[in-house]
Amino acid sequence: MTLSLRNAWLFCALALVADSMLATRFGSGSLTHFRPFDIEAAVPLGSTVGLYLNRLLARRSRRMHAVTAVAEEAQRAILPAPPKRLGSLSLAVRYQAAQREARIGGDVYAVQQTRFGTRLLIGDVRGKGMGAVGTASVVIGAFREAAEEAVSLPQLADRIEHALLREAAHDRAEARTEGFTTALLGEITPDGSTLRLLNRGHPAPYLLDDGTVRALNPAEPDLPLGMGVLSARRSVPDAHPLPPGAVLLLITDGVTEARDSDGAFYDPIVRLSGRGGWDDPEAVIDVLMDDVQQWSSGHALDDTAVLAVRRRDARPAAHCPMRRLNHRLDGFSRLVRVRH
Numbered sequence: 001m002t003l004s005l006r007n008a009w010l011f012c013a014l015a016l017v018a019d020s021m022l023a024t025r026f027g028s029g030s031l032t033h034f035r036p037f038d039i040e041a042a043v044p045l046g047s048t049v050g051l052y053l054n055r056l057l058a059r060r061s062r063r064m065h066a067v068t069a070v071a072e073e074a075q076r077a078i079l080p081a082p083p084k085r086l087g088s089l090s091l092a093v094r095y096q097a098a099q100r101e102a103r104i105g106g107d108v109y110a111v112q113q114t115r116f117g118t119r120l121l122i123g124d125v126r127g128k129g130m131g132a133v134g135t136a137s138v139v140i141g142a143f144r145e146a147a148e149e150a151v152s153l154p155q156l157a158d159r160i161e162h163a164l165l166r167e168a169a170h171d172r173a174e175a176r177t178e179g180f181t182t183a184l185l186g187e188i189t190p191d192g193s194t195l196r197l198l199n200r201g202h203p204a205p206y207l208l209d210d211g212t213v214r215a216l217n218p219a220e221p222d223l224p225l226g227m228g229v230l231s232a233r234r235s236v237p238d239a240h241p242l243p244p245g246a247v248l249l250l251i252t253d254g255v256t257e258a259r260d261s262d263g264a265f266y267d268p269i270v271r272l273s274g275r276g277g278w279d280d281p282e283a284v285i286d287v288l289m290d291d292v293q294q295w296s297s298g299h300a301l302d303d304t305a306v307l308a309v310r311r312r313d314a315r316p317a318a319h320c321p322m323r324r325l326n327h328r329l330d331g332f333s334r335l336v337r338v339r340h
Contacts (some may be wrong), residue, residue: 254304
């Protein structure tokens, strides 16, 4: 039934020919002494049913491909891939839905270059289905708009939270009380030397530097976005140095909640430590995702989003082509003056 239409017709034709040859060779009553219906009628009937089921499966497969294509376009519209380079930073991103057919879920990410520096967002919307996708679009839209104007990460978080509360005002009471989004907001200064993080109930990011892996846990935990009404106290951003060549790894809980056959959670610090020399953030994500798949035996329980940001190595002045050219021109000028 999973054959192509041409092969299905060919298979049925062969069955009918074989049935006819058997009937001619042995006779219609020699194959069995008791049967509820004649075998000559069974083969054509079975072939007809098989062709009908083959067409049903083919139509279902075409519909599934169409739905998958629409989901992929929706993902690209809501979660466009960031540029691979922004100033002194190299970036890579990966999104993997727990349900492969869906291709999109509630995890969000965004990168935007502003006058305050490069601002980052990764988050996880509570819930599944189109409701989570709608909330994800609200979070991304609010981040895009406010990232250019908010002078600090707390103000940026407040703008996103207000957008979520405004959207939730149209939902039923249960959605208003239970809906929330964990989020991690980051800001890398224009020179790339300093990283500021504001964590609103999201898994901590990791800093990979020269073979070491360190979790950047918040000094003061805070509530997820959408739950700010429960507490008037807000946390302040944490500042961390971002060394040249270091990789900042922002993840969702699809990574840290992956389990092995014994139920142990995946630990990036243990699994990634000792692997130095990351020259490409895409390679970091490849290693991480392959390792998570191996750890969980390919059984993903939640959507997974990973955003990797690498501060490129500062090129020494002696190896800078323009600096070498200027040095040679200065030497040539001095030589000309001496000769004259």
